[in-house]
Amino acid sequence: MQRNIRLRLEYDGTDFKGWQVQPDQRTVQGTLETCLTSLLGHPIRAIGAGRTDAGVHALGQVANFSTFNPLPLKRIGAALNSTLPPDVAVLDVDEVPPTFHARRSARRRTYLYRIVYRRRAIGRGQAWYLRGRLNIDTMRSAATRTLGYHDFTSFCVASSEKENRSCRVFLCMLACLKDGVHVEISADRFLRSMVRGIVGTLVQVGRGRRAPDAMDTILQARDRQYAGPNAPPHGLFLKEVTYEEPEE
Amino acid sequence: MQRNIRLRLEYDGTDFKGWQVQPDQRTVQGTLETCLTSLLGHPIRAIGAGRTDAGVHALGQVANFSTFNPLPLKRIGAALNSTLPPDVAVLDVDEVPPTFHARRSARRRTYLYRIVYRRRAIGRGQAWYLRGRLNIDTMRSAATRTLGYHDFTSFCVASSEKENRSCRVFLCMLACLKDGVHVEISADRFLRSMVRGIVGTLVQVGRGRRAPDAMDTILQARDRQYAGPNAPPHGLFLKEVTYEEPEE
Structure with a gap:
């Protein structure tokens, strides 16, 4: 009987060229598929919930794959x-049920920066190490403007092939710590490098280089040149992926 | 005028062969002295509070050095x-005053494992990743037996040249976390690999391989063969070094 297996993964993205398989590159998906193929005795294709970029970490990436191998779950882990x-x-x-698809079934992804x-x-x-404190109040005011359903083209790398660039942001929250700031963003979906573009822009606001309402102008422009530079990948974590739980 | 400068340092010990300078090895002291010598324009010898072993980290190592260079403290940092x-x-x-010596003036060192x-x-x-939960109660009972003034020869590598192997342990505390255990040990001084030997022995107790009162027998034996194996270096942090603050 064909089984659909779901994994929750943590990874340190430092030495990976991102999640997605690429020829002659060390990727998380490639590394995982090699291990699974050798363990289960047939070629495995793993589907990931989110395609993290090179250098981006995960605290809770979700992946699924199909197999006929009856190996118990505990032994697989x-x-x-x-x-x-x-x-x-x-x-x-x-x-998980055969209909579960790590990417398509996901309802919400949460990133931490x-x-x-x-x-x-x-x-x-x-x-990400930054010199000088940020103004958390102006950053919060800018962050609030990303909430809801918007076209995020201005925060998307030009090469992204997605036609629909609208995302629903459920949460964009800043936590002010003793030695830094955490930014947590939840949305139904994310475009490529979207979180890093938002964080880079929030940092410009927190440094007083842009007003909080610049966030509105940037979103309306639908042009990557309006937003701030991408924050570097090594501060970013895919924290959690949420699915609609099947009714019991 | 000769100045005595004190530094507080954090380091990731993974790629260092420990604190102390050794020929042809990458050490923290050697790395620091090279930077200081080039910055201040004359050879610098840095004194460290504790000689951490290869692979051991520091959250608060203390070092001091002498210089005639009038460079302001902020610029040095x-x-x-x-x-x-x-x-x-x-x-x-x-x-700090000319009498301050990072090693000899230290009153208390605190390590975290x-x-x-x-x-x-x-x-x-x-x-240190361990499979299977430890019995924190028996470990606490064993840890308590290290408190006070004891000869710690049984927890000291044979090559240690110190003649006096008595140390006063002020604190040996276990914190039970959701996903692990933290051991914090404070003493006036530590012998080489002493914390790792104590933690390795506590883990044997926590696994039920030894009774808590084995700690008494081990201390009395004054023989390294009685204690458990050293815990690996990568779980260990020199957390803090405490000095008697000069009266104002």
């Missing part, structure tokens, strides 16, 4: 965790 | 943070 390289870890394994004010040695590859 | 490699960061710089139960990708180089 244990075998993956002993064969995957140290920068990828399996957090959970479960079996970490900014630190202090140069760090430990965890330096997992946060 | 900024210049170091822009020339030191990314795995060392300067947290604080201040000027991090154990995790879950395989992690992010932060994997900063914790």
